[in-house]
Structures are given as C-alpha cells and as structure tokens.
Amino acid sequence: MVVVMKVNTAKEQIDKVNEWLHDRGFQTHMITGVKRIVIGAVGDKHSVAMSNIEALPGVEKVMRVMKPYKLVSREYKEENSVVQVGPVKIGGQGLVVVAGPCAVESKDQLVTAARAVCKSGATVLRGGAYKPRTSPYSFQGLEEEGLRLLAEAAEETGLATVTEVIDEESLSMAVNYVDMIQIGARNMQNFRLLQLAGKVNKPVLLKRGLSATVEEWLMAAEYIIASGNENVILCERGIRTFENSTRNTLDLSAVALAKTLTHLPVIVDPSHATGKRELVGPMSRAALASGADGLIVEVHPDPQMALCDGPQSLDPVAFDSLMAGLRPLASAVGRVL
Amino acid sequence: MVVVMKVNTAKEQIDKVNEWLHDRGFQTHMITGVKRIVIGAVGDKHSVAMSNIEALPGVEKVMRVMKPYKLVSREYKEENSVVQVGPVKIGGQGLVVVAGPCAVESKDQLVTAARAVCKSGATVLRGGAYKPRTSPYSFQGLEEEGLRLLAEAAEETGLATVTEVIDEESLSMAVNYVDMIQIGARNMQNFRLLQLAGKVNKPVLLKRGLSATVEEWLMAAEYIIASGNENVILCERGIRTFENSTRNTLDLSAVALAKTLTHLPVIVDPSHATGKRELVGPMSRAALASGADGLIVEVHPDPQMALCDGPQSLDPVAFDSLMAGLRPLASAVGRVL
Amino acid sequence: MVVVMKVNTAKEQIDKVNEWLHDRGFQTHMITGVKRIVIGAVGDKHSVAMSNIEALPGVEKVMRVMKPYKLVSREYKEENSVVQVGPVKIGGQGLVVVAGPCAVESKDQLVTAARAVCKSGATVLRGGAYKPRTSPYSFQGLEEEGLRLLAEAAEETGLATVTEVIDEESLSMAVNYVDMIQIGARNMQNFRLLQLAGKVNKPVLLKRGLSATVEEWLMAAEYIIASGNENVILCERGIRTFENSTRNTLDLSAVALAKTLTHLPVIVDPSHATGKRELVGPMSRAALASGADGLIVEVHPDPQMALCDGPQSLDPVAFDSLMAGLRPLASAVGRVL
Amino acid sequence: MVVVMKVNTAKEQIDKVNEWLHDRGFQTHMITGVKRIVIGAVGDKHSVAMSNIEALPGVEKVMRVMKPYKLVSREYKEENSVVQVGPVKIGGQGLVVVAGPCAVESKDQLVTAARAVCKSGATVLRGGAYKPRTSPYSFQGLEEEGLRLLAEAAEETGLATVTEVIDEESLSMAVNYVDMIQIGARNMQNFRLLQLAGKVNKPVLLKRGLSATVEEWLMAAEYIIASGNENVILCERGIRTFENSTRNTLDLSAVALAKTLTHLPVIVDPSHATGKRELVGPMSRAALASGADGLIVEVHPDPQMALCDGPQSLDPVAFDSLMAGLRPLASAVGRVL
Missing domain, CATH: 3.30.70.1140 (Phospho-2-dehydro-3-deoxyheptonate aldolase; domain 1)
Incomplete structure (x- = not known):
C-alpha cells in the first residue's frame, strides 16, 4: 500500500x-x-x-494497491467457472435463460408459465415464494406452498429452479425444493445471510445491490465462497442513479468488467433493470452482446393480473419472440443458445 | 390515483x-x-x-396521489413522537447526543469511552457487538461479550445504550442487554429483520439505507410500526452519490423534509456520513441547525488503534470540544442540550 | 395536468x-x-x-401529463429521421461507425488514423480541435489548424468528418471545415450554444450530459430543432453515478428508451463511457444490440503517445478486429454494417 | 505519482x-x-x-499523489481570501446574505424585492437577466433591460448586485451594470466562459455543477484564477442524486470540506438546492452552521406570480423571519450577521 x-x-x-x-x-x-x-x-x-x-x-x-478480494478473482483462478444448477450448466459456452413469474401465485399460473418458457427454450424456472416488498401492505409470497409448486412445475417440465431467500428460515426451507437459491439486491450486504448461503449445498445466484460497486459485489461473493460454497453466479439487475425514466440503470459495463475481474459466471436481469416490458428485448440482446452468460427474465401468463411487476413481465408470446431473436445474436458473439 | x-x-x-x-x-x-x-x-x-x-x-x-405510508405520517399523528430510551427522551425539546466507539473492543476501551462521553454530556452510549463488514476477513465484533460490556459500562455511568443487530439471533440477544436496538443502513430493507424488530419491546434506531429515498426510509419505519413497535427513531447517515471526496453525502435536506412528513424523531450520524474526523464538527452543527433531534457520534479513546472507523472517530478531547460548541447553537435554534 | x-x-x-x-x-x-x-x-x-x-x-x-418536448417526439413524427452527414446517412438501416483520435495532434497522427479507420470500415472521422479539458494546464487543441488537418484527411480518404465546438467562435470556424459539429456532454445545457447550433447548415451530434435525464437530453435537442436545424443525432456517452470502476456508466437502456420516444438517430460512444480499452469491444457490441444507429470510437495510431484519452483509445489493429466482430452482430439484429 | x-x-x-x-x-x-x-x-x-x-x-x-489544482489551494495561500463585491466583503468574519428574485421581471417587481431584502438585512441583490432554461419555450430573461433595472435598484437601495451570465455577449454586457457576475451550475465546465470570466474586472460567483465533484469545482475556479481574476466565490447549490423528494441534494459536507481545501469564500444556495420554500429556513441555518460564508436566497414579492422558481421563493415576510432566526445562529458559530 x-x-x-x-x-x-x-x-x-x-x-x-x-x-x-x-x-x-x-x-x-x-x-x-x-x-x-x-x-x-x-x-x-x-x-x-x-x-x-x-x-x-x-x-x-x-x-491500496492490492484488490480486497481473492477467491473470486481471475488472478486466483484464471479459467471460467462453470456452475451446475440441476441439469443446467451456467458459465460455459452455452448461454442460459432463466424465466418465470416474479411471484408464484397459484398452481395454474406457475404451470402455465413453466410450460411456456420451457417450450421457448428457457432451462431454469424462476418464481418468488418469499417476496421482499417495499410496503408491508403488499403481497409477501406463498412461502412453503410456493416452493412446493415450483418443485412440481420442475418435475413436470424438467426445468431447473431458482427462488429468492430472505433469511435463515426461508433458506433452510428453500434448499429442500429448488436447484439454486437467490440472494436479492436488497440483501447483497446482509452478511449473515451470505455466510449462511456459504454453508448450503446449492448454488447461489447473487444479485448486485442497488448501489453496490463492482468491488462490493465481488466482496459479497467472496463472503459466500469464504464460507464454503464456491458455486456462485453473479447477476446484474440495474443500479440506482439520478435517471428515473427507467426503473434502474442497467450497468452492462459492469458485466464486461466483472468478466475480466472474476472467474464466476455473470447473468443479467433486464426486467428489473428497466421496469418496462418494451425495453426487455433490446436489453436482453445488449446483455448477451456485452458478454453475459445468460439472462433472467420475468414471464407471466397474464401480466395485467400479476401480483407484482406486471409492467415489466412478458407474456408467453412476447417471450417466445424474444428467444427467437436471441439465437442469431448468440451465434454472432460465438455462443450457443 | x-x-x-x-x-x-x-x-x-x-x-x-x-x-x-x-x-x-x-x-x-x-x-x-x-x-x-x-x-x-x-x-x-x-x-x-x-x-x-x-x-x-x-x-x-x-x-399516485396518496402517500404509500400511513402510521409514520404527520397526517396520521400531528404532534412529535417522543421515544423513551432507557432514562433518555428523544424527540422532545431536548437534543440528545449518542456517542461511543464503532465497535466494542475491550472492557478498557469501552469504559474509557463511556466515562469520557458521559462527562462531556452524551446520554446514550453506542458500541457495535455485531459488525456488518464489507470484507469477510475484517473484525466482525465481540458478539455477546460485547453486549455484556455495554451493559456494564451503562451501569457504571448511567448512560443508556444502543447497539446494532443484524439477524434474529443478535436481535434476541441484544434486547437482554441494551436500551435500544439499531438497524443499520445495509439492513434498512431487510424486511424480515424489520418485522422482527416490530415485535420486541425496545425502541429501534433505523438508519437510512445508502441509496434509500426518504419515502423508502419511511416505509421501512412503517414496517416496524405495522408489526407492533411504534418506538422508532430515524437516523440519516449519508447517502451514496457520485461524490467520493467524503465517504457518503450527508443529506440534511432529507432531515428537514422528514420532520415535515413524519412525527418520528430524526437524528444524524456525522461520522459515517463524512468519514473524516475534521468534518464531524461542522456537520454536527449543521445537523442540529437543520432540525435534527440529536446526533450519533463515533468516539474512541485512541482512534489510531480502533478496529474500525478510526479516521472518522473523535478522541475524548475533540468530543468534549465538539459538545462545548454545540450548546450555544442548540439555544440559537430554540432547543436544549 | x-x-x-x-x-x-x-x-x-x-x-x-x-x-x-x-x-x-x-x-x-x-x-x-x-x-x-x-x-x-x-x-x-x-x-x-x-x-x-x-x-x-x-x-x-x-x-404533468404531457411531455415537455414536441418536435423531437415520435408523436410529432413517427418514422425514423435519417440525417445526412457529408456522403453518409445516419439513422437508416445501415449502422455507422465514427472513429478517430480524441484530439487532432499532427498531420501524421491524423492521416495515419484516418487511413486506418477508413480501411476497417468507418465512414466518419472524428478528431478534436477545441478540447474542453478539466484542467487549465492540459492540452487545449490545435484549433483552426486542427480543423484544416481534418479537412485534408477527409479529402484524402473520402471520410465524412465531425468535430466538437465549444463556443460561437469555434462553431463559426468549424462549419467551414467539417461535415458535422458536435456539442459535448459538458455543453449539453449550454443553451446559447444549442441555439447557435440551430442556426447553422450542418448536422449536430448532441452528446448526453453527464447527469442529464433522457428528458433533458431530448429538450436540448428540441432547442436545436426549435432554432431551425432539424438534423440532430443523439449520442449516449455514459452518465455519472456512484460506480467509479468505469469512467462513466454507459446507459444503454436510455438508448433503447430514446428510440421509442424520438425519431432522431441515436449513437453510442463506448470509449468515453468506459474509459478502458478492453471494455470498448463488449460495449460496442452491446450498443448495437440495444438498437443504436451507430458508434463513435476513439482510435489513435499510438495510444500511449496520445495527448488525451490514451487508455481508452484503440490502436488500428484492435479497431480492425472490433469492426470484424461487429459485422455478424449487425446482421443478427437486422442491420447492415 | x-x-x-x-x-x-x-x-x-x-x-x-x-x-x-x-x-x-x-x-x-x-x-x-x-x-x-x-x-x-x-x-x-x-x-x-x-x-x-x-x-x-x-x-x-x-x-495521483498531488492535487491537480494550485492557485485555489490552502497550501498555496493559507489565510481566507476576502472578496470585495461593491461595498460588501465576502469571506471575512461577517456573513453575507444575497437575496432577490430568480428573474428580473419588471421594475416594480425588482424594486419591491430590493427594498424588502435590504430592509431585512441582505446586502447583495440577485436577479437573473439571462436565464438558462431547460425548455426553449420558457421565459428567457429581459437581457439588457434586466441589467438596467438591477443597476437602478442598486442605486436606490445601496445593495451590491449579482447576475448570471451565459456567454461572451451577456458577460461583456453585465460587467457594465453589476458588481459581481455569476456562472451557473450548467456552465461550471463551460471552460471558454470560465476563461473569459478570468479576464474581467469583477468578482465571479461560481456555482457548483449538478454533478461536479469538489475537485472539479475547484478546478473550475482554478481556470478563472489562472486566467487572471483571483476574486472567485464558490457556491454550493445542491447536486444531482437518486433522491428526488428534494429538487437537488444539498451537499453541506462539500462546503465544510471545501473550506479546508481552498482559501476562497464559499456560500450556499438553499433555494435551488431544495426547490421547496419550507426547507429554505432549515437549510439556511444548516449552511451557516456548516461553515459557509453566506447565503443566496430567492425572494419574490409575490411567489405565485413568479416567472420562474415560484415554489422555492420566499415572500418578503418569510424572508424577514428567516433573517431574524439566522442572527443568533451566526453568533453561536462565532460569526456576525
């Protein structure tokens, strides 16, 4: 120093x-x-x-001359890490699309969504059972019942599954039902939760905090790995800036930069980043072109009935058309979708 | 709408x-x-x-035409709430100064700090026993031993005490030892922790998140009150902006604005906001002049030996001189210190 | 309202x-x-x-219910505007790459750069003759001599040219030498300069201000058009946020959004946005995938000798390889390069 | 380095x-x-x-180890600079209040405002004759007629005067009528204007840019001094952040910090910073408590008829009451008002 x-x-x-x-x-x-x-x-x-x-x-x-992180760095491990999520590999040559509703609302809703995203080429199903909501008066999720529905939908479709956890209880419940646990943006520096996630036997999808620097994001991943779980996937989902014409500001430079700093896979959430359905397509394409290893996209069978995030959710038809447009782009950047 | x-x-x-x-x-x-x-x-x-x-x-x-919060609003309760913290009242005519080290490090360190801040006029002692640290390799706190030392220092000096909690376990431990629990900036939207804090019988000091809007800050307080605990004190501690010549950007307009929107007391943390010892004085004065109900200031017997936040900690002499300067200012704005 | x-x-x-x-x-x-x-x-x-x-x-x-701008809006003119810059059309089916050094430094430097970018497929040459520099002690540009060199390089290569203007004098000088004038990020709300640019007979490349919202950016374009010049091209070049691991935060969502709000062409500057040579490639690809109509890229024959912006400048070999990678991507999004 | x-x-x-x-x-x-x-x-x-x-x-x-500025630094000149504005000294023991309308609208409006602010204790009159407006369709100022009215009001009341300039023409006009010229936030990095301001024989009030760091703000002052004019007064007026419950975020830490880094006087504009009349009082008090050398406050005889910035303008009664409250506070921090 x-x-x-x-x-x-x-x-x-x-x-x-x-x-x-x-x-x-x-x-x-x-x-x-x-x-x-x-x-x-x-x-x-x-x-x-x-x-x-x-x-x-x-x-x-x-x-400071040295970087504060070690285990996550490219200097520690040069080649890309490939993380296994159920039957799916994330971080290799293939691009992965995670899709599904913001929240699990009912069996019907989830199964319809799961079938649709599976048919269009997604390989991982997302769905929230424990929802961190800004208002105490908003829908907070179906909890264990939601996890059960996810597992059922996975069994029927063969999709892998991911769901967000918000505390020790939801974490220890979720690992029984899903293939990957997610730590949300608001919990990226909930260090106790990071440590607990480091002790489970499932991969972790770690979203970048709303105002976390790339360095802090990598330090959060370092927490998980240092606690014993090296299967971490990073997810850029937009940062908070002065610009409010989009819900957040999608920071794709951070994706390209993170790929140089760390060996971990990085995926992008264009739905939360923009908050607007009509921007999900362009930002999905931009994310893959920037070097991301995959996407996580909100899809709802009937967005105007969604209990959360309706305006940014695609319906199955729009999602299918999105996927069709992504395939040639994947080839153009030397990847496979 | x-x-x-x-x-x-x-x-x-x-x-x-x-x-x-x-x-x-x-x-x-x-x-x-x-x-x-x-x-x-x-x-x-x-x-x-x-x-x-x-x-x-x-x-x-x-x-939206309506505000999303209710119980915290001035429209719901017009007069200022006064929150009782041990023997101390926060939110009334009197201004309150909370002071002490970032982290509890040892009996000696804490007792020296406690005696000093008490002598200079502080009425609440702060000290971290569970430290949320950006790096997994940094000092994480003395945990229950730290709480015990806080209780001993309180008994000796008569000061009230506050300490940060970071999860269910630390919360249920802390309520046995201290007069007020603190929810830190990084946990401001850890909604599960907010709900748990709503169920304990101690007042809660709720720090504003690094990138939380005033509305989100008030919604976080609404979570606690809606869960059953109306004794909430808000604390502005600087927000994250493009400016990095100070550690954070102290947002005193938010203090003045919050005082018009809510009946809850609002205090200010000039130490974390600025990260620089030499700015703690001016920002303490500015905070009280802006209408804050008190301050929370980091004081360490020997800042260069501090296990965290040394550069922003005052030593006892500097703290005494700060307090001396605040008294005439308190009168000038019609308050008592 | x-x-x-x-x-x-x-x-x-x-x-x-x-x-x-x-x-x-x-x-x-x-x-x-x-x-x-x-x-x-x-x-x-x-x-x-x-x-x-x-x-x-x-x-x-x-x-407010109505948008504050009119002439730039899609509601005013539904189809895309195509702006003619010398022999080049920007905003149509074809993608356009503007390239060249940050500053014109010498005849040799500029001609070498011009030949190289032309050979690799760029169609517009950039080069600064009037440089807005943060420090009064930095190189401020060759002024009219720089413009003359730009015109010579254009004549030799057939490239169109663009250069930044910073006041009335540089504007009235530049229009005699180049095909397009640029208004830089720091002057985006120099309303007098916008009005003057509205009165010249050359297209205007309008960079987004460091902290300008999309709405303010469009209002700046409205100033130019309302003053009489409808040939405006918008350029996203990164905004200022808390994140400083990149020079600025490239806001590609703003590009996709702007394309829905306005009929004007939008291009992207990945060099200033990232400040890092190794991110120019990924961000160029991401920009085109997001729907941008082109790029403006810094290329210098010998970046380590550049009088400004060396770290973000590509050398001719790197630029050629960038262009090769962009062609399949252009096809994949239905455009031509 | x-x-x-x-x-x-x-x-x-x-x-x-x-x-x-x-x-x-x-x-x-x-x-x-x-x-x-x-x-x-x-x-x-x-x-x-x-x-x-x-x-x-x-x-x-x-x-970098060294700071990039020299002439503005405390290391270059240790004692506070005191700048003479007409009959008024700014930067000494005395605190100075600049007050008046956002824009000069008419003789009546200006004279009424001038008499009122003078009576309440302001010593400098503000009033815009050239208004930089976000929309080309908004009122742009009375130009030379406005300057003439300012000079008349000054003659009648004995107040010094300040007005904003936006280009070479307005600058060369304004120096004939007013005691101090202002460079607005949007022009803080209009380097040509800074250089021109360095060549006039009047003091310059330099507002901080919306997204300028303290270092960039000082570099802008360095431009003016390096061009020959050492009479520069800095003005903090709020920065742009994610928080939009106030118009801008008033950065008083930057004021306290700037006072340690530079010998130049620093004043604060609580009106533009907050955009809300009811916050002007608390933020004026906070600004003086933070170490500012004065204030610049918008006062309009009839705010609801103001051609700009009505919601943040005080009427004469409110201004008088503000001034009354500031006097004891000035004494409490060892200054005179």
Whole structure:
C-alpha cells in the first residue's frame, strides 16, 4: 500500500508512521517528492486495517494497491467457472435463460408459465415464494406452498429452479425444493445471510445491490465462497442513479468488467433493470452482446393480473419472440443458445 | 390515483380500463385532454397493485396521489413522537447526543469511552457487538461479550445504550442487554429483520439505507410500526452519490423534509456520513441547525488503534470540544442540550 | 395536468386555485378523493409555468401529463429521421461507425488514423480541435489548424468528418471545415450554444450530459430543432453515478428508451463511457444490440503517445478486429454494417 | 505519482515504463511487493498526461499523489481570501446574505424585492437577466433591460448586485451594470466562459455543477484564477442524486470540506438546492452552521406570480423571519450577521 503524508509533515511524525508500519511487519520505502513524502509499504495488508493508518497523525491518505478480494478473482483462478444448477450448466459456452413469474401465485399460473418458457427454450424456472416488498401492505409470497409448486412445475417440465431467500428460515426451507437459491439486491450486504448461503449445498445466484460497486459485489461473493460454497453466479439487475425514466440503470459495463475481474459466471436481469416490458428485448440482446452468460427474465401468463411487476413481465408470446431473436445474436458473439 | 392513457388509444381500450377500475371498487372520472384521456380514480388503493394498472393495454403511466405510508405520517399523528430510551427522551425539546466507539473492543476501551462521553454530556452510549463488514476477513465484533460490556459500562455511568443487530439471533440477544436496538443502513430493507424488530419491546434506531429515498426510509419505519413497535427513531447517515471526496453525502435536506412528513424523531450520524474526523464538527452543527433531534457520534479513546472507523472517530478531547460548541447553537435554534 | 391539493385544504383555497386555472384558459375537473381534492386541468400548458401553480396556497404538487418536448417526439413524427452527414446517412438501416483520435495532434497522427479507420470500415472521422479539458494546464487543441488537418484527411480518404465546438467562435470556424459539429456532454445545457447550433447548415451530434435525464437530453435537442436545424443525432456517452470502476456508466437502456420516444438517430460512444480499452469491444457490441444507429470510437495510431484519452483509445489493429466482430452482430439484429 | 504494474508483468515491460518516466524527467523508485511491482515517480506531473502512462503496456493503474489544482489551494495561500463585491466583503468574519428574485421581471417587481431584502438585512441583490432554461419555450430573461433595472435598484437601495451570465455577449454586457457576475451550475465546465470570466474586472460567483465533484469545482475556479481574476466565490447549490423528494441534494459536507481545501469564500444556495420554500429556513441555518460564508436566497414579492422558481421563493415576510432566526445562529458559530 502507499501512504501519502501531508505537506510539511515533521520528520518525527514521518518516522513514527514508518515505525508503526515496521512494527506490523511491513517493509517500507520512503519516496521524497517535490512537496511531500510518500511511503510505499510491502507486507500482509490483512494484518492491519488501512483505516488505522489513515488515523495516524500526519497521514493524508492511504492508497491500496492490492484488490480486497481473492477467491473470486481471475488472478486466483484464471479459467471460467462453470456452475451446475440441476441439469443446467451456467458459465460455459452455452448461454442460459432463466424465466418465470416474479411471484408464484397459484398452481395454474406457475404451470402455465413453466410450460411456456420451457417450450421457448428457457432451462431454469424462476418464481418468488418469499417476496421482499417495499410496503408491508403488499403481497409477501406463498412461502412453503410456493416452493412446493415450483418443485412440481420442475418435475413436470424438467426445468431447473431458482427462488429468492430472505433469511435463515426461508433458506433452510428453500434448499429442500429448488436447484439454486437467490440472494436479492436488497440483501447483497446482509452478511449473515451470505455466510449462511456459504454453508448450503446449492448454488447461489447473487444479485448486485442497488448501489453496490463492482468491488462490493465481488466482496459479497467472496463472503459466500469464504464460507464454503464456491458455486456462485453473479447477476446484474440495474443500479440506482439520478435517471428515473427507467426503473434502474442497467450497468452492462459492469458485466464486461466483472468478466475480466472474476472467474464466476455473470447473468443479467433486464426486467428489473428497466421496469418496462418494451425495453426487455433490446436489453436482453445488449446483455448477451456485452458478454453475459445468460439472462433472467420475468414471464407471466397474464401480466395485467400479476401480483407484482406486471409492467415489466412478458407474456408467453412476447417471450417466445424474444428467444427467437436471441439465437442469431448468440451465434454472432460465438455462443450457443 | 391518476391513470394516463396513451395518445390515440382506442375508445374500447379506455372503456376496458375504466371497467377494470370499477370492478375493483374505484369511482372514476374521465378527463378528455387535448391529446389524450386521463382517468382519475378514487378508492382504496390497497386493494390493487398500481403496477397492474400500468400493465393494462393502452395505459401510459399511473401517477399516485396518496402517500404509500400511513402510521409514520404527520397526517396520521400531528404532534412529535417522543421515544423513551432507557432514562433518555428523544424527540422532545431536548437534543440528545449518542456517542461511543464503532465497535466494542475491550472492557478498557469501552469504559474509557463511556466515562469520557458521559462527562462531556452524551446520554446514550453506542458500541457495535455485531459488525456488518464489507470484507469477510475484517473484525466482525465481540458478539455477546460485547453486549455484556455495554451493559456494564451503562451501569457504571448511567448512560443508556444502543447497539446494532443484524439477524434474529443478535436481535434476541441484544434486547437482554441494551436500551435500544439499531438497524443499520445495509439492513434498512431487510424486511424480515424489520418485522422482527416490530415485535420486541425496545425502541429501534433505523438508519437510512445508502441509496434509500426518504419515502423508502419511511416505509421501512412503517414496517416496524405495522408489526407492533411504534418506538422508532430515524437516523440519516449519508447517502451514496457520485461524490467520493467524503465517504457518503450527508443529506440534511432529507432531515428537514422528514420532520415535515413524519412525527418520528430524526437524528444524524456525522461520522459515517463524512468519514473524516475534521468534518464531524461542522456537520454536527449543521445537523442540529437543520432540525435534527440529536446526533450519533463515533468516539474512541485512541482512534489510531480502533478496529474500525478510526479516521472518522473523535478522541475524548475533540468530543468534549465538539459538545462545548454545540450548546450555544442548540439555544440559537430554540432547543436544549 | 393534475393539481393535487393538500389534505384538509379549505374550500375557498380550492376555489381560488380553480379560478386561477380558469383565468388562464384551462378547463378543470374536480375529483373528490377519500382524503383530498385533485383538480384535472385541460388546456395549453405553455401559457403558464407549472411551478407557479405549485406556489399557490393549498397546492401539494402538480403532476404533468404531457411531455415537455414536441418536435423531437415520435408523436410529432413517427418514422425514423435519417440525417445526412457529408456522403453518409445516419439513422437508416445501415449502422455507422465514427472513429478517430480524441484530439487532432499532427498531420501524421491524423492521416495515419484516418487511413486506418477508413480501411476497417468507418465512414466518419472524428478528431478534436477545441478540447474542453478539466484542467487549465492540459492540452487545449490545435484549433483552426486542427480543423484544416481534418479537412485534408477527409479529402484524402473520402471520410465524412465531425468535430466538437465549444463556443460561437469555434462553431463559426468549424462549419467551414467539417461535415458535422458536435456539442459535448459538458455543453449539453449550454443553451446559447444549442441555439447557435440551430442556426447553422450542418448536422449536430448532441452528446448526453453527464447527469442529464433522457428528458433533458431530448429538450436540448428540441432547442436545436426549435432554432431551425432539424438534423440532430443523439449520442449516449455514459452518465455519472456512484460506480467509479468505469469512467462513466454507459446507459444503454436510455438508448433503447430514446428510440421509442424520438425519431432522431441515436449513437453510442463506448470509449468515453468506459474509459478502458478492453471494455470498448463488449460495449460496442452491446450498443448495437440495444438498437443504436451507430458508434463513435476513439482510435489513435499510438495510444500511449496520445495527448488525451490514451487508455481508452484503440490502436488500428484492435479497431480492425472490433469492426470484424461487429459485422455478424449487425446482421443478427437486422442491420447492415 | 504511483504507477501500479499488473501482476506477473515481464521485467522488460517494467523496464520500458521506468525508462519512459526517466525520459520525461521523473526520478523513479521501484517497490517490489508480494505480487506486483509498484513504481513511485517524482517529478513535474504537468509535463505528462497521467492517462498516457496508463496506456503503457503492463500498467494496471496510475494513482495521483498531488492535487491537480494550485492557485485555489490552502497550501498555496493559507489565510481566507476576502472578496470585495461593491461595498460588501465576502469571506471575512461577517456573513453575507444575497437575496432577490430568480428573474428580473419588471421594475416594480425588482424594486419591491430590493427594498424588502435590504430592509431585512441582505446586502447583495440577485436577479437573473439571462436565464438558462431547460425548455426553449420558457421565459428567457429581459437581457439588457434586466441589467438596467438591477443597476437602478442598486442605486436606490445601496445593495451590491449579482447576475448570471451565459456567454461572451451577456458577460461583456453585465460587467457594465453589476458588481459581481455569476456562472451557473450548467456552465461550471463551460471552460471558454470560465476563461473569459478570468479576464474581467469583477468578482465571479461560481456555482457548483449538478454533478461536479469538489475537485472539479475547484478546478473550475482554478481556470478563472489562472486566467487572471483571483476574486472567485464558490457556491454550493445542491447536486444531482437518486433522491428526488428534494429538487437537488444539498451537499453541506462539500462546503465544510471545501473550506479546508481552498482559501476562497464559499456560500450556499438553499433555494435551488431544495426547490421547496419550507426547507429554505432549515437549510439556511444548516449552511451557516456548516461553515459557509453566506447565503443566496430567492425572494419574490409575490411567489405565485413568479416567472420562474415560484415554489422555492420566499415572500418578503418569510424572508424577514428567516433573517431574524439566522442572527443568533451566526453568533453561536462565532460569526456576525
């Protein structure tokens, strides 16, 4: 790390900082600049909080040279990780489309959706049984009954399944019914939930937080892997910015960047990102062109009756047409759908 | 609510939307504009998801007239709520200062901090026992041992206490030791935790999420109250913006605005907001001048040895001088400190 | 527009607002809700500032039903506009790639760049002669000499040309040398410059401001068209958000959305958006897949010698390989490159 | 500066970077870390673009040690600058309130406003004659007639005056009539206008751009001073964030921070920042408590008739009451009003 001293810091303060670093096992290199001293420190950064050094008298700032994550990084593992979700592989040459309703509402609704998305080429079924809702007065999900319906729909169609969990209880319930658990954007820094997800025997779909940097997103994945579960798939779903003509701002540069920084698969959710049905098509195409390993798309048999996210849900006909348009695009970027 | 139809929508589609609204108990008023039809709908909005109406063919957008929260609103309760935290009242004429270290590190550290802040005029002691940390490799807190130390320090000094909880387990542990539980910024939309906090018999300090709007912040408080606990104190601690010369952007307009929208007390955390010790003073003064009911300030006996947040922690001397400067300011805005 | 009155507003205040609207030619519709009155007002919104109505006693907020722009909207002109830039058409079936260095630095540099991008399939040459730089101490451009070099390079290669203007003087100079003038992100709301650009006989490439909403971007285009020049091309180049692992956040949802709202062509600048050479490829592909009508890409014969934007500039070999990868993608989305 | 090389970079590439730096007059210090090489480079950063070094093969990133501005910095001039605006001093012990209407609309309107704000204790009159408006169809200002009215009102009341300029023409006109020129938020990076403002003999009020960092704001001031005019006053007026319950987010931490980084006076505009009359009081108090040297407040004799910004304008009675409340607060923070 690099410790930048304030202009005109007394020599004795500089010596103290130097000594402090030595005491903690760092080798230091003093660089005398035009106006100030800079100390290069080489050693094990985990032995000390960078913020402590910033609290030392005379220090202006500390600049980190190393990345804060390890297990998720391309430097740790160079080749792409391929994560197995039920019968489906995510992260390889093939592109994967996860589809289904925002919330599981009824057997009829789910089975109709599952059959439709399966027929159009999706291989994983999504459906929420535990819904984190902004209002305490909104529909909160069917809970275990929803999980049961997912499992039934999976059995009938052969689709793999994914559902969101929101706490220890829903997590330990969900692993009995689905092939992958999802940690939602609002829980991306619910570190306790990340640790618990690190201890289950199912892959984890980790959505990026609304205002999480790429680094924080990777650190959240690091939490899961460090707790014992290396089967993590990242999902970009739009970040919160000043622009509100779309529900969120889909950050596809983050997808392309994440693919260079980590070996983990990255998929994209164009439905939550845009909040508008008519933008799901263009953003699905853009996501695959940016290098994403797949998509997660909201599909509802009858969007105007949906208990959540109706305006951004495709009906089966629109989804089928979306899938048809994605196939040539997949080939054009050297992937298979 | 107001339903705006697309330009040139066919009459039969408009009739269908109208009928749909009638079927769900709304009275409707058709307004024929220069280019489009607008439907004013009067009724119980909770019976139907606004997003569903947006999913109806021909609808361009739906604009909400009513606020989505009730129990937290000034319209529901006009006078200021005063929340009792141990022996301390928050939200009345008196201003309250909560102070103490980021994390409880040891008996010595905590007791030294507690004595110091008590002597300078703080009435509530803060100290983290369960720390949500961005990195899985950082110090995560002393857990129950930390709670025990908080209780001991409280007993010695007479201070009330507050500590952050991060899940069901830490919540049920903390209520045995402290006078107020805190829900941190990263958990502001951990709706399950909000519901659990609604069921305990201790007041809740609810920090605003890094990218939460004022409305979402109030909805999070609504969750707690709707679950049965009306003793909620809001805390503004900086939001995430493009500006990174400070750790976060302290949003004091949100404090002034929240005081007009809700009857709940609002306090401010200048330490996390700025991340810089030298800005804690000016922002503490600004916070009280903006109408906040109090402050929560990080104080550590020896900031450069702190296990977290050293650069933004005041030492006891700096804290004493801060408090001295706040007293005349409190009088100037008609409050007592 | 819809005027929402405060809860419990006295009847006489409501009558005054009603009268105020009548006096200005509005027809009004009073809607009595559960808790408050809402007034629907039909008429010519341009006769009155919405903000004035919000200033009337008893008014809580005014919600606009109509869009604030006209000439740029799809409702005004349904079919896509095709803008002629020298010999090149932008906005039709064909995709257009604009390429060249950030700044014109020398005859050699520019001619080498021009030949290279031409050979790889670009049809418009970019090059800055007047550079808006954050620091007064940075290279500010060759000014008229740069324009002359652009014209020479165009003559040799047959490429059309575009260059940025920053004030009246550079604008009146540039129109003598280039085929299209560019208004940069930092000048998107330099309304005087927009008006001047509306009076010249060259098409205008209008970059989106760093923190401009889609609506403000379209309003800036409206300024140019309302001043007499309908040949406007929009360019998305990334917005400023909390995320700083990329230089800006490329907002491709805004591209897809803009294509639904306006008939004007929209192109994308992946170089400024990302600031990183290795992301230019994925984001170029994503941009075309999202529905953009073309790209503007920084290419420098020797990026490490570039006087600006070296890290995001492609060298000719990388650009050639980019173009090769874009052709199958163009076909896959039904366009031609 | 510090040049961080990529992990596993070949020795010969490192040598090339080293040589490149030497050739440009830098002394270099090679630091061999655990996984990578870091080069500390000491010398004149202005001789070379940092971005060029980032474009060299093997370089991962370049970290700047020095601040990019000089003339505006506290390191360059330690004591506070006091700027003379007509008869008024800004930046000293005394706090200054600038007040008046958003736009000059008529002689009556302006004189009424001027008398009122003068009587309540303001010492500078604001009033826009050239208005940058988002819509080309909005009122754009009285231009020279407006300037003349400002000068008349000043003569009658003894107030100093400030008005916004938007281009070379308005600038050269305004300097004949007013005591201070203002550069608005949307023109903060209109570098040509900054340079022109650096050549006039009047102080400049420089508003922070909607999405400008503190560093960019200071660099804009550096432009003006480097062009020859050292009489610059900074004005924080709110930044653009995700939060839209207020018009902008008033960033008072930036005020406190700027006061540590620069010797220039800093004032605050609570009217544009909040967009809501009822928040102007609390935010005015907070601004002064944060260390601002003054305020600029919109006051209109009849806000509901204002041609712009009615909802955020105070009427004379409200302004008088605001001023009364600010006086004790000024004393409480050791200033005079």
